[in-house]
Amino acid sequence: MIFIYRLFQLFVAFPVMLVISVLAALVTTIGCTLGSAHFWGYYPPMVWSRLMCWFFLLPVKVEGKSRLNPSSSYVFVANHQGAYDIFLIYGFIGRNFKWMMKKSIRRIPLFGKACESAKHIFVDKSGPKAIQHTYDQARQILRNGTSLVVFPEGSRSFTGHMASFRRGAFQLANELGLSVVPVTIDGSFDVLPRQKGFGFLSWHTLRLIIHDPIEPAEKGQDNVRQTMEKSYNVIMNALPARHQGFVENPDQ
Numbered sequence: 001m002i003f004i005y006r007l008f009q010l011f012v013a014f015p016v017m018l019v020i021s022v023l024a025a026l027v028t029t030i031g032c033t034l035g036s037a038h039f040w041g042y043y044p045p046m047v048w049s050r051l052m053c054w055f056f057l058l059p060v061k062v063e064g065k066s067r068l069n070p071s072s073s074y075v076f077v078a079n080h081q082g083a084y085d086i087f088l089i090y091g092f093i094g095r096n097f098k099w100m101m102k103k104s105i106r107r108i109p110l111f112g113k114a115c116e117s118a119k120h121i122f123v124d125k126s127g128p129k130a131i132q133h134t135y136d137q138a139r140q141i142l143r144n145g146t147s148l149v150v151f152p153e154g155s156r157s158f159t160g161h162m163a164s165f166r167r168g169a170f171q172l173a174n175e176l177g178l179s180v181v182p183v184t185i186d187g188s189f190d191v192l193p194r195q196k197g198f199g200f201l202s203w204h205t206l207r208l209i210i211h212d213p214i215e216p217a218e219k220g221q222d223n224v225r226q227t228m229e230k231s232y233n234v235i236m237n238a239l240p241a242r243h244q245g246f247v248e249n250p251d252q
Helices: 002-034 043-054 084-092 103-107 111-117 128-143 168-176 221-237
Strands: 060-063 074-078 097-102 121-123 147-150 179-186 206-210
Touching: 002 043, 002 111, 043 084, 060 084, 074 084, 074 168, 074 221, 084 179, 084 206, 097 103, 097 128, 103 111, 103 121, 121 128, 128 147, 128 168, 147 168, 168 179, 168 221, 179 221
Parallel strands: 060 206, 074 147, 074 179, 097 121, 097 147
Antiparallel strands: 179 206
């Protein structure tokens, strides 16, 4: 079965999804340029992400959508198991949002331009002023009623385990009085672990668990620390036992 699945990927799924990926990037870029980035920056990538899961025959299970208030903005924080985290969140979280992503993604041909056109936030760590500009962008987006999705680890896992969280997303939520929603991703590492070069996908169920929002308490660094620690523990405890426990990520 593994051999047949790999043949299907090589001769059917990869060629078809390459074409669809290029089309999605072009539609996003053109749509955002001529129209609303709020619409074109979310719906074409959402459809593309679902197809990336369905066309590779990957089962997707989503839990906890009913925990969210449709009229509220949130800061979603998720563990970062692998490349398929992007498709799982974009396709199935069910909220219009902006990513906070690595600056290096802007350099990816076609897709970097699509992300820029969609008004996603590129994290620039080149200096204090650049970092401040990044957070100013995020504040503006959150004030306008759009949610934000962040991987607080800052980099994909090499092992499927979680590394440490950074404070930036929690600091933003604290300043603006917004709820933080922990999100557990499971299965992405099993589908496509971090590697160099081309790799076949492995068939595995993808799980997206949306936890209860953590409501803002009193503003201050204690609240930032407590929200970050609670989010980390909630996400960690929902992972299967084989992926629980802290493992340092040298790429952080």
